[in-house]
Amino acid sequence: xxxxxxxxxxxxxxxxxxxxxxxxxxxxxxxxxxxxxxxxxxxxxxxxxxxxxxxxxxxxxxxxxxxxxxxxxxxxxxxxxxxxxxxxxxxxxxxxxxxxxxxxxxxxxxxxxxxxxxxxxxxxxxxxxxxxxxxxxxxxxxxxxxxxxxxxxxxxxxxxxxxxxxxxxxxxxxxxxxxxxxxxxxxxxxxxxxxxxxxxxxxxxxxxxxxxxxxxxxxxxx
Numbered sequence: 001x002x003x004x005x006x007x008x009x010x011x012x013x014x015x016x017x018x019x020x021x022x023x024x025x026x027x028x029x030x031x032x033x034x035x036x037x038x039x040x041x042x043x044x045x046x047x048x049x050x051x052x053x054x055x056x057x058x059x060x061x062x063x064x065x066x067x068x069x070x071x072x073x074x075x076x077x078x079x080x081x082x083x084x085x086x087x088x089x090x091x092x093x094x095x096x097x098x099x100x101x102x103x104x105x106x107x108x109x110x111x112x113x114x115x116x117x118x119x120x121x122x123x124x125x126x127x128x129x130x131x132x133x134x135x136x137x138x139x140x141x142x143x144x145x146x147x148x149x150x151x152x153x154x155x156x157x158x159x160x161x162x163x164x165x166x167x168x169x170x171x172x173x174x175x176x177x178x179x180x181x182x183x184x185x186x187x188x189x190x191x192x193x194x195x196x197x198x199x200x201x202x203x204x205x206x207x208x209x210x211x212x213x214x215x216x217x218x219x220x221x222x
Contacts, residue, residue, distance in 0.1 A: 169201050
């Protein structure tokens with residue numbers, strides 16, 4: 001996903017986006033017919049997996065196993081299996097956590113600083129479309145790692161939730177005018193929408209009392 005998203009500033013017409021969605025859909029279908037359980041697409045190739053994990057940092061509920069009646073170890077570690085065993089490779093989760101939770105605030109902010117380019121596309125445009133969000137990703141991870149070393153392990157969940165909150169609110173801060181078809185000159189309405197969004201996700205991630213934990217619980221405990 002990190003490799004594909006910057007290209008949306010380069011290729012952003014309806015035909016290309018529809019073609020990409022068709023390719024992703026066919027990939028999901030073929031991998032589902034080929035591989036067992038979620039190993040083919042859901043955990044390996046799904047471009048939305050990383051965003052879903054941000055929202056899942058503080059879920060409404062959690063399950064021992066969401067989709068399978070009995071675990072077949074189709075993929076390890078499984079983000080949906082709360083009782084991972086010795087087959088699980090938690091090192092993969094730790095890498096996922098650093099990139100998704102730690103890096104996404106900078107990546108999302110950087111992506112919205114790049115304009116949509118029109119033809120003729122130059123190599124410098126493609127380079128810039130990658131440099132800005134990836135630089136934000138790296139800087140965000142650096143800050144995340146510094147906080148990891150400064151904060152006690154049992155309290156680090158607050159940092160994880162805060163970074164998830166920042167990444168998601170960054171996205172909606174820039175995307176709300178398009179979602180609600182609001183003219184950017186209508187500052188009062190835009191202020192109200194952005195304020196409501198920040199308040200909701202602030203409550204969801206930082207204020208809401210909830211003991212349910214999903215995939216990041218495995219990272220913190222191993």
